[in-house]
Amino acid sequence: MTPVALDDFVHKLATVSGEAILPFFRTSLGVEDKSRGRAFDPVTAADRAAEQVMRYLIKQHFPDHGIIGEEFGDEHRDAAYVWALDPIDGTKSFIAGMPAWGTLIGLLKEGTPVYGMMHQPFIRERFFGDGATARYQGPAGERLLHARDCKRLEDAILFTTSPLLMDGEDRAAFLRVEEKVRLSRYGGDCYAYCMVAAGLVDLVIETGLQDHDVIALVPIIEGAGGIVTDWEGRPATQGGRVVAAGSRAVHEAALDILNGRAAG
Known part of the structure:
Protein backbone atom coordinates (compact mmCIF):
# COMPACT_ATOMS: atom_id res chain seq x y z
CA MET A 1 0.00 0.00 0.00
CA THR A 2 1.63 3.25 -1.13
CA PRO A 3 1.18 6.46 0.93
CA VAL A 4 -0.82 8.09 -1.88
CA ALA A 5 -3.10 5.06 -2.24
CA LEU A 6 -3.61 4.95 1.53
CA ASP A 7 -4.49 8.63 1.72
CA ASP A 8 -6.96 8.36 -1.16
CA PHE A 9 -8.57 5.26 0.29
CA VAL A 10 -9.05 6.75 3.77
CA HIS A 11 -10.64 9.84 2.22
CA LYS A 12 -12.98 7.51 0.31
CA LEU A 13 -13.94 5.76 3.56
CA ALA A 14 -14.63 9.16 5.11
CA THR A 15 -16.82 10.20 2.20
CA VAL A 16 -18.97 7.07 2.07
CA SER A 17 -19.37 6.90 5.86
CA GLY A 18 -20.45 10.54 5.91
CA GLU A 19 -23.02 9.85 3.21
CA ALA A 20 -24.40 7.02 5.35
CA ILE A 21 -24.56 9.12 8.52
CA LEU A 22 -25.88 12.53 7.48
CA PRO A 23 -29.44 11.45 6.52
CA PHE A 24 -29.91 10.47 10.19
CA PHE A 25 -28.46 13.58 11.84
CA ARG A 26 -31.00 15.88 13.54
CA THR A 27 -33.87 13.55 12.72
CA SER A 28 -36.15 11.45 14.92
CA LEU A 29 -33.90 8.42 14.66
CA GLY A 30 -34.31 5.46 16.94
CA VAL A 31 -31.72 5.01 19.68
CA GLU A 32 -30.75 1.72 21.27
CA ASP A 33 -29.09 1.56 24.68
CA LYS A 34 -26.35 -1.09 24.59
CA SER A 35 -25.21 -0.44 28.16
CA ARG A 36 -27.02 -3.45 29.70
CA GLY A 37 -27.82 -1.56 32.87
CA ARG A 38 -24.62 0.49 33.11
CA ALA A 39 -24.22 4.14 32.10
CA PHE A 40 -26.28 5.06 29.04
CA ASP A 41 -24.37 3.86 25.94
CA PRO A 42 -26.39 4.71 22.82
CA VAL A 43 -26.08 3.31 19.31
CA THR A 44 -28.09 4.31 16.26
CA ALA A 45 -28.81 3.08 12.73
CA ALA A 46 -26.35 5.73 11.57
CA ASP A 47 -23.49 4.10 13.52
CA ARG A 48 -24.25 0.71 12.02
CA ALA A 49 -24.79 1.93 8.45
CA ALA A 50 -21.49 3.84 8.43
CA GLU A 51 -19.45 0.96 9.84
CA GLN A 52 -21.03 -1.51 7.42
CA VAL A 53 -20.11 0.52 4.33
CA MET A 54 -16.55 1.06 5.56
CA ARG A 55 -16.12 -2.65 6.32
CA TYR A 56 -17.42 -3.52 2.87
CA LEU A 57 -14.87 -1.30 1.12
CA ILE A 58 -11.97 -2.51 3.27
CA LYS A 59 -12.80 -6.16 2.56
CA GLN A 60 -13.22 -5.39 -1.13
CA HIS A 61 -9.88 -3.59 -1.52
CA PHE A 62 -7.76 -5.15 1.25
CA PRO A 63 -9.15 -8.61 2.02
CA ASP A 64 -6.05 -9.59 4.01
CA HIS A 65 -6.42 -6.66 6.45
CA GLY A 66 -7.99 -6.96 9.87
CA ILE A 67 -10.73 -4.75 11.31
CA ILE A 68 -11.48 -3.45 14.81
CA GLY A 69 -14.99 -1.99 14.85
CA GLU A 70 -17.17 -0.54 17.57
CA GLU A 71 -20.46 -1.97 16.29
CA PHE A 72 -19.56 -5.27 14.61
CA GLY A 73 -16.52 -6.49 16.53
CA ASP A 74 -13.07 -7.59 15.42
CA GLU A 75 -11.91 -9.60 12.42
CA HIS A 76 -8.37 -10.91 11.84
CA ARG A 77 -6.95 -8.75 14.56
CA ASP A 78 -3.62 -10.54 14.19
CA ALA A 79 -3.14 -9.29 10.59
CA ALA A 80 -0.17 -7.09 9.73
CA TYR A 81 -2.54 -4.22 8.87
CA VAL A 82 -5.63 -3.65 11.00
CA TRP A 83 -8.24 -0.92 10.57
CA ALA A 84 -9.88 0.67 13.63
CA LEU A 85 -13.34 2.09 12.97
CA ASP A 86 -15.55 4.21 15.21
CA PRO A 87 -18.37 5.35 12.93
CA ILE A 88 -19.71 7.99 15.34
CA ASP A 89 -17.42 8.95 18.18
CA GLY A 90 -19.67 11.14 20.30
CA THR A 91 -23.00 9.39 19.75
CA LYS A 92 -24.54 11.22 22.71
CA SER A 93 -23.81 14.56 21.05
CA PHE A 94 -25.09 13.13 17.76
CA ILE A 95 -28.49 12.15 19.16
CA ALA A 96 -28.74 15.55 20.88
CA GLY A 97 -28.19 17.33 17.55
CA MET A 98 -24.84 18.78 18.59
CA PRO A 99 -22.02 18.66 16.00
CA ALA A 100 -19.25 17.62 18.43
CA TRP A 101 -18.91 14.12 16.97
CA GLY A 102 -16.94 12.53 14.18
CA THR A 103 -16.04 9.36 12.33
CA LEU A 104 -12.69 7.87 13.38
CA ILE A 105 -10.72 5.83 10.85
CA GLY A 106 -7.36 4.46 11.98
CA LEU A 107 -4.82 2.03 10.57
CA LEU A 108 -2.38 -0.10 12.57
CA LYS A 109 0.74 -1.67 11.08
CA GLU A 110 2.13 -4.43 13.28
CA GLY A 111 0.23 -2.92 16.20
CA THR A 112 1.44 0.67 15.71
CA PRO A 113 -0.92 3.46 14.55
CA VAL A 114 0.38 4.69 11.17
CA GLY A 129 -2.15 12.46 9.90
CA ASP A 130 0.47 9.75 9.62
CA GLY A 131 2.49 10.44 12.75
CA ALA A 132 5.00 12.60 10.86
CA THR A 133 2.66 15.33 9.62
CA ALA A 134 -1.01 16.20 10.12
CA ARG A 135 -3.39 18.22 7.98
CA TYR A 136 -6.78 19.91 8.08
CA GLN A 137 -9.30 20.13 5.23
CA GLY A 138 -12.55 22.02 5.54
CA PRO A 139 -14.48 25.21 4.82
CA ALA A 140 -11.42 27.21 5.93
CA GLY A 141 -9.28 25.54 3.26
CA GLU A 142 -6.39 23.14 3.78
CA ARG A 143 -3.37 23.55 6.04
CA LEU A 144 -0.81 21.74 8.12
CA LEU A 145 -1.68 21.20 11.77
CA HIS A 146 0.68 22.26 14.54
CA ALA A 147 0.11 21.62 18.24
CA ARG A 148 0.74 24.52 20.61
CA ASP A 149 3.99 24.43 22.59
CA CYS A 150 2.44 25.49 25.89
CA LYS A 151 5.21 25.72 28.50
CA ARG A 152 3.20 25.64 31.75
CA LEU A 153 0.20 23.68 32.96
CA GLU A 154 -1.08 26.93 34.49
CA ASP A 155 -1.48 28.37 30.98
CA ALA A 156 -3.15 25.31 29.49
CA ILE A 157 -6.67 24.73 28.16
CA LEU A 158 -8.00 21.34 29.33
CA PHE A 159 -10.81 19.19 27.94
CA THR A 160 -12.52 16.00 29.01
CA THR A 161 -15.77 14.54 27.77
CA SER A 162 -17.14 14.43 31.33
CA PRO A 163 -15.62 13.80 34.78
CA LEU A 164 -18.79 11.83 35.54
CA LEU A 165 -17.48 9.07 33.27
CA MET A 166 -14.54 8.54 35.66
CA ASP A 167 -14.53 6.49 38.83
CA GLY A 168 -14.09 8.33 42.12
CA GLU A 169 -10.31 7.94 42.36
CA ASP A 170 -9.64 8.97 38.77
CA ARG A 171 -12.07 11.89 39.04
CA ALA A 172 -10.24 13.17 42.11
CA ALA A 173 -6.92 12.98 40.23
CA PHE A 174 -8.44 14.76 37.24
CA LEU A 175 -9.81 17.52 39.45
CA ARG A 176 -6.34 18.12 40.87
CA VAL A 177 -5.11 18.81 37.34
CA GLU A 178 -8.19 20.90 36.57
CA GLU A 179 -7.42 23.16 39.54
CA LYS A 180 -4.07 24.05 37.95
CA CYS A 190 -12.82 13.17 19.39
CA TYR A 191 -13.13 16.85 18.49
CA ALA A 192 -11.18 17.89 21.58
CA TYR A 193 -8.23 15.75 20.49
CA CYS A 194 -8.26 17.33 17.04
CA MET A 195 -8.19 20.75 18.67
CA VAL A 196 -4.98 19.67 20.41
CA ALA A 197 -3.54 18.95 16.95
CA ALA A 198 -4.86 22.30 15.72
CA GLY A 199 -3.09 24.20 18.52
CA LEU A 200 -6.28 25.41 20.23
CA VAL A 201 -6.44 22.99 23.17
CA ASP A 202 -3.41 21.95 25.23
CA LEU A 203 -4.56 18.91 27.16
CA VAL A 204 -7.20 16.16 27.07
CA ILE A 205 -7.59 13.72 29.96
CA GLU A 206 -10.01 10.78 29.79
CA THR A 207 -10.68 7.29 31.14
CA GLY A 208 -12.57 4.25 29.96
CA LEU A 209 -11.67 4.58 26.27
CA GLN A 210 -11.75 1.65 23.88
CA ASP A 211 -8.98 1.05 21.35
CA LEU A 217 -6.25 10.11 16.93
CA VAL A 218 -2.67 9.11 17.75
CA PRO A 219 -1.17 9.75 14.26
CA ILE A 220 -3.05 13.05 14.00
CA ILE A 221 -1.79 14.46 17.30
CA GLU A 222 1.72 13.07 16.93
CA GLY A 223 1.86 14.31 13.34
CA ALA A 224 1.07 17.79 14.64
CA GLY A 225 3.87 17.56 17.21
CA GLY A 226 1.81 16.51 20.22
CA ILE A 227 1.93 13.44 22.45
CA VAL A 228 -0.62 10.77 23.42
CA THR A 229 -0.07 8.16 26.15
CA ASP A 230 -1.93 6.43 28.90
CA TRP A 231 -1.77 7.84 32.43
CA GLU A 232 1.45 5.90 33.07
CA GLY A 233 3.17 7.34 30.00
CA ARG A 234 2.88 4.17 27.94
CA PRO A 235 1.42 3.86 24.41
CA ALA A 236 -2.31 4.57 24.41
CA THR A 237 -3.22 2.20 21.58
CA GLN A 238 -5.31 -0.05 23.84
CA GLY A 239 -7.38 2.85 25.17
CA GLY A 240 -8.16 2.99 28.89
CA ARG A 241 -6.95 6.12 30.71
CA VAL A 242 -5.54 8.53 28.13
CA VAL A 243 -3.67 11.84 28.22
CA ALA A 244 -3.14 13.87 25.03
CA ALA A 245 -1.14 17.09 25.06
CA GLY A 246 0.25 19.57 22.62
CA SER A 247 3.56 19.92 24.47
CA ARG A 248 5.78 17.60 26.45
CA ALA A 249 5.92 20.09 29.31
CA VAL A 250 2.16 20.07 29.83
CA HIS A 251 1.98 16.32 29.32
CA GLU A 252 4.63 15.63 31.97
CA ALA A 253 3.10 18.08 34.44
CA ALA A 254 -0.32 16.42 34.05
CA LEU A 255 1.12 12.92 34.48
CA ASP A 256 2.95 13.98 37.64
CA ILE A 257 -0.30 15.16 39.23
CA LEU A 258 -2.40 12.24 37.97
CA ASN A 259 0.09 9.78 39.45
CA GLY A 260 0.61 11.62 42.73
CA ARG A 261 4.17 12.71 42.01
CA ALA A 262 3.26 16.39 42.36
CA ALA A 263 0.72 18.29 44.40
CA GLY A 264 -2.47 19.35 42.67
Missing part, protein backbone atom coordinates in the same frame (compact mmCIF):
# COMPACT_ATOMS: atom_id res chain seq x y z
CA TYR A 115 -2.58 6.72 9.84
CA GLY A 116 -5.64 8.34 11.29
CA MET A 117 -8.55 10.52 10.25
CA MET A 118 -11.37 12.26 12.07
CA HIS A 119 -14.14 13.26 9.68
CA GLN A 120 -17.02 15.55 10.66
CA PRO A 121 -19.34 15.39 7.63
CA PHE A 122 -21.91 17.92 8.88
CA ILE A 123 -19.30 20.67 9.29
CA ARG A 124 -17.29 19.18 6.37
CA GLU A 125 -14.01 19.03 8.28
CA ARG A 126 -11.28 16.41 8.11
CA PHE A 127 -8.26 16.09 10.39
CA PHE A 128 -5.74 13.46 9.31
CA VAL A 181 -5.06 24.93 34.38
CA ARG A 182 -6.17 28.27 32.98
CA LEU A 183 -9.42 26.97 31.50
CA SER A 184 -11.28 23.66 31.46
CA ARG A 185 -14.24 22.63 29.32
CA TYR A 186 -16.32 19.47 29.06
CA GLY A 187 -17.57 17.67 25.95
CA GLY A 188 -16.02 17.32 22.56
CA ASP A 189 -15.14 13.63 22.41
CA HIS A 212 -11.16 2.25 18.47
CA ASP A 213 -11.69 5.54 20.36
CA VAL A 214 -8.01 6.47 20.23
CA ILE A 215 -6.09 4.62 17.47
CA ALA A 216 -7.07 7.11 14.73
